Amino acid sequence: MSVPSTLASILEIVDIAADKREEAEACLSEFVALGEEAKKAARPATIKKVFPLAFGEIAAIETSANFEDLKQSPWSTNCYLSPATIVTPFTAQQVSKILLLIRFLGAKFSVRGGGHLHNPGFTSNDGGVVISMTKFTQCTLSEDKKTAHIGPGLTWLDVYKALDPMGIAVTGGRVPSVGVPGLLLGGGLSFQNSKHGFSCMGIANYEIVLADGKIVNANPKENTDLFWALKGGCANFGIVTKVEMTTVPNKVWAEARLYSPTQNGELLDALMLYHEACEKDPNATLIWQSVNQATLLVFFYCAPVENPDVFKCFYDIPFMINVLPPALTTVYGVVQGLANVLSADILLHEMRTMSSLPDLDMYKAVEACRIEQIEVLKNVEGIILTMVIQPIASNAINASNANGGNPMGLIAQNHQWFLVMADWKNAKDEELVRKSVRKILDTAEEVSKKNGTYLPFVYSNYASRDQDPLVSYGTENLQKLKDIAKKYDADSVFQNLQNGGWLVSKSGMPDMSSLKI
Template sequence: MAASAPSPDTVVAVIKKANGGKRNCTAVEEILLEYANLSPLEQDKVRPLFVTKVFPLVFGDNAFVRGSDDYAIQQQVPWSTNCWLEPQVIVTPTTAQQVAAALALCIFFIIKFSIRGGGHLHNPGFNSNDGGVVISLGQFEQVRLSEDKSTADIGLGLRWLDVYEALEPEGLAVAGGRMPTVGVPGLILGGGISFQNSQYGVGAMAVANYEVVLADLSIVNANAQENPDLFWALKGGGPNFGIVTRMDMATVPNQIWSESRIYPPTAYNQLVEALMEYHEAIETDDQATLIWHATGESIMLVYVYCSPVDNPSVFAPFYDIPFTMNFVEPGIRSIYDLVQAVASVVSSEPMLHEFRTMSSRPSIEVYKAIENARAEQVLALQDLKNVTLTTVFQPMSSLAMKQSASSPLGLEPAGQQWFLAMGDWANAADEERVRAAVKNIVDVAEKVARENGAYLDYKYSNYAARDQDALAGYGEENIERMRRVARKYDPFGVFQNLQGGGWLLSKIGSV
């Protein structure tokens, strides 16, 4: 790390470029020189003081120091309240050059930093930290179509509902997220499940170009022609290589057929039998997506067909199973209309959240074991208030896996399901018990999957719990290739050593 620390002159040059010469950098330079002339022991003692002094000088009203006005608003951006940590400074740069300036200061002061997009990741320390700096991309809010409308520059401060709303007047969309409140960069850098998985692969496969701020403070493009090794690594490799400040994504048609039905819990066995038939059907139909979302009160299934075809036959196994109501009526609509419907019922109440994941080949034994385990854990937590345990199935076809082959994810080219066990609760004192209940459900699923030969090593990182070794499932060859890319673009390990959290290559095997 020491060899990579920039000099005060270098940092000031980056700041001047970021601010276009509009700010007087004399005071900044004096502070940096004063700090540089201190002994390492003295620097350790006064680092927070210098950091909280410099960032407002450089970023003005876009720097929020702990204790200042509006700090709490920025602090409470993360979706899960156990991620509301206390960094010294939260900075909201508006350009890639300003991101480079923020990074330069973090490296200069050797202070922990975190990168935040939408703040939806549920693991404490992944999008914030205690005592360091948060570089928030919340000001990156653009959606700009290319001249021929084949790609869109998607702002990394947006949530997916915002993206679809901006593209709606053009009759276009992108292969992005399905939940309205999920942020753009976190989803895509983790691979990203989209409605169009079977057509195009995971969401990252739709990215045509990344703009990246590297550890040496340069700003580069990564695409099929420029820095292709970095381009490959970013398609699911997370925050290991730089700070992504721009994504250009291929546009897709906006008209889909969709329906959402609510079923009683008593329909579970019928539904999982239909789900096994659906797994077979999507091996020859690349237009379908199904989301299964079950609690003790109800089972919600969302059916999406990425063409304007009424009542697609791929969902026929489910059509005759009695249901209690439509959450979304069957019909042809835009992706924005569907995601907006979901947004209308998403709770905005601050809660704590835990995710945990596993993957397997289609297995009715696994599906039934999961429901039994969920019901057992609901009973175990029945003395607690405001706790919900949810199970989510994501059927994935071999078509989707093959379309995602040129990524670091290491996906087996076979039909499979990505399982999410989710706990939501209100009382922070209940965290240990809720997390243990979620773990128990996944442990049961893994045990049954191993016993019947259905288990897969891959763990979808955006669903992984903080103690799961998400990147380990990418496979040794891909891990070593990502490490080579990281060493090339970050030879001193800035993103491995100073970054506060996330799925880091340096943590593989130690989680």
């Protein structure tokens, strides 16, 4: 498929229905005749008129019955922007045609999978096109059950539910409502990190639509550089329309406990012991999540072993309730159980992240700062301040490297990814909330740098809008990502027309700092 440069070529490629073609041609002819400034002003109206003519009912505009539901589907309410159209294709060929029409019009666009992002403009825009992948809902198995073919319109809960009856799982996400593509393009944390590597390392093949409309595969034999780049390189290379993931065993053990905040000191002491223990046991994963009134710990073991010794440092610490009673279960059983306790309230969200070596001083300092900031924000309606400590064993990096590696540039060492997340109700409080989140992260960085435990890595799926995760991959890997992006998108369509995201063209730019509050 060639890139359309003339009105005749775009009409031929998009293949508009005969009864709509004359009207579409007239609209596009009028647009093409305009000067650049006039095009800028006319573009939203042109999009609203042409996309329904070209794509029918899969192109929703503000007068469409489903437009508001589509507009308000992102997880965070600060991402409810006002695009001219939201298109919901269900084939890669439709995505190709949509992308080529976007390119012809010079329209800004956003791609949305599950929409589980907190940064405004990453999955929507004002006046442009949103390509929503919600209709890509396939989840099928290869004949030998060794790979699962997964659509980018699914959440991870959807995926595990579909695979559970077959007795298998994949190295997907752990939060039920997170979508497939965003997690994987950012690298991804799974329950099986130490055993199989990060989530993206479970991918055997990507089907992706490139900027020139071509539909290609990226895997260890085809487009191998693109395959490497997609495993953490974010939305720089095309639109993923299918992933094939290697299946993994589904017989596991898990438990989730809710502790009183008064236990956090003892829990943090135990966490330091766990950091050591998990280095020797690649089956173990721990999730730590402290909120205003409690701390949730999820113990997960990638084998059917009851009460594994790796978690014994926590077993004798008193807790309030079992959110998930200890049991032999499946990945779907764990994620469904977590879905029952995680908040589904419609709120604004902010995240901010850093990483370090295990550091008890830092953990206690940020916990004290979090409690202080809860008090600062006590008059903010709906406020919840969450602290997540995610231990990352060196096994996770070794397993990733053994499976072809990725762009993230991580050294195989025992460390942790730290996250502060804020949830609240009203947009008027955003500046105050973001300052508190920044204060907690600043404390983490200050103490870890003083102690020599600070690490520069920034996990993109946890990063705030003014952070720069791709630069944390290292100079060599960032340059390699830029080269690969240019190779597969020679005209920089994804860099210039894509409305937001962690783009290689913006990484390392001084204007990142201008976004800070």
